[in-house]
Amino acid sequence: MVTIQTLKFAHCLLFFSYLSMSACSNDNPEDVIELQAVSSVQAMDKSNQANAADIYVNFETNDSDLVAEYRVYVSPAGSTDDRSTDDWFDLSASYYTSSTVAGFFLSASQTDANGDEIEEYIDYQIVVLSVTSEETGYARRLSEPSENFILTQQPEVTTFVASLGANDALAMDDSGNLYASNFGNWSSTGGSGNQILKIAQDGSVSSYAIQLNGPLDLMYHSSGSLYVVDDNNGTRGHILKIEPEGDNDQIASINGWPGGLAEDDNGNVYVSNYSSATLHRITPDRMVELVSSDARLRGCVGIVYADDFLYLANYNDGKILRSDLSGNVTELTQLEVVPNFGLGYMDKLGDYLYTTGIGSNVIYKISITTGASEIFAGTGAKSTLDGVADYAAFSNPNGIVTDETNNTMYILDYGKPSIRKIELKQ
Structure with missing residues (x-):
């Protein structure tokens, strides 16, 4: 039998149960975490x-x-x-x-x-x-959504040779072997390094030429010989021709501080100059000719030949210059670089120039036709980090050589001497 007292008791239980639930519920505005x-x-x-x-x-x-x-x-x-x-x-x-x-x-x-x-x-x-x-x-x-993004296959940077006894320029022969010059450290008026290394495609390293004096740029010539800038002493530098058998032959001496080498379609060799505002040509019969004398050429090191024009990268100010073979110089573009520690060497792949930002720790890409430029690889941090191009890091990248056949390029880091490989995705 249900009495009034029973009903009152049940009502009290419900009431206290409600109070208990309310105290624990996040429906109470005071208990909700904002x-x-x-x-x-x-x-x-x-x-x-x-x-x-x-x-x-x-x-x-x-x-x-x-x-x-x-x-x-x-x-x-x-x-x-x-x-x-x-x-x-x-x-x-x-x-x-x-x-x-x-x-x-x-x-x-x-x-x-x-x-x-x-x-x-x-x-x-x-x-x-x-x-x-x-x-x-x-x-x-x-959160609010991020900006739109797309996943793509990006150029990828890997370490090809982790530790190398060379820190300056790179060249490649017709068989895909790499050559690396060791300028070494500054010593008196030149470099302390004295050798060129040969690196096979399996990454094995051997000595190719020794008893040099601070060798700088290298160029594999169409004749099958390796050309090298050597023995800069502040007033002049030598251009050497090294035969596959190892014979070493001086073919020219150029005043100033010759830095980079490039070959045209007729076997002529062009020489940039870091300390002199000049551009020289060495003919196949070893005649040295002054192509241009232009104040903007002072500081140029990297040099590339393409379709009857020469392209030069200025180490000091980051300018990319273009010269016809008669010596008429124009400015293609201006890159943002670390002043007086700007651009190292340069090479060409397709319709683009690629040059090393030795102070900014990046690789630049420049359109030959328009001069439009961008950072192609590197975060700017001085490090050795592999990964996709905009995530990888370089340590004062200096030497560069491209492999058009395999859509690949190689970079020689100066800060922590090693060879990095960049595979461009199709």
Whole structure:
């Protein structure tokens, strides 16, 4: 039999139960944690795996002391608004990568927000969900989406020879063997180095020429000989011809500080000059001719021949100059470099020039036709870090030689002497 006293007792139990539940519920505005969303979300393509592991994500954290995890989702561009914060939170772990800090690569197995594999050449955006611990009822806040990004196959930098006894210029013969000059350290008026090394395509290193005096640029000549700038003493430098058998022959002596070498279609050799505002030509019969005397030529080292023009890279001021074979000089472009520690050597691949930023620790790419320039590889940090071109790092890159057949280039680091290989993707 239900009495009035029983009903009153039951009513009291319900009332106290309600009070207890209200005290623990996040429906009470005083108990809800207000999170700030992360900001400045960035997605960067830093690998060539063709999946989510290519994606490096960074962002600015807010209320990090309250956050238990950051969940990073990849969504086809323009579709991030199709889900509520709760919808994102309810997606299973295969849809996101979790981290407690900013700055990390995504998991290779992560899918996009639709459950599809993440692929190259598709527009994506990133969103980041900040999530608190379970004790707080999983308070959460979704970021604004990142800028659109696309995964691509990028040029990739690897270390071909990790440690090398040479630090200046590179050349390549018809068989793909590399040659590296060792200028060494500054000693009196020249370099302390005395040899040229030969590096086979399997990476094995051997001595090719010795008893030199601070050798600088190298050039593999169409005759099958190796040309080298040697024995600069501040007032003149020698141009040597080294035969495959090892015979060493001086073919010219040029006043100033001759730096770089280039060959035209007729076997003539052109010589840039660091300390003299001149450009010289050495004919096949060893006649030395002055091609040009122009104040802008002072400081030039790297030199390339292409289609009846010469292109010169200025070590001091970062200018790329163009000269016809009669010596008329014009400026192609101006690169942003470290003054007086600007550009090293230069080579050509396709319709572009590539030159080393020895002080800025990057490789520059310049259109031969328009002069438009960009940083092709390197973050600017002085280091030896392999990876895709805009993630890799160089240590005072100096020598450079390109391999048109294999769409590849090699870089000789001066700061930490090693040979880096850059494979350009088709």
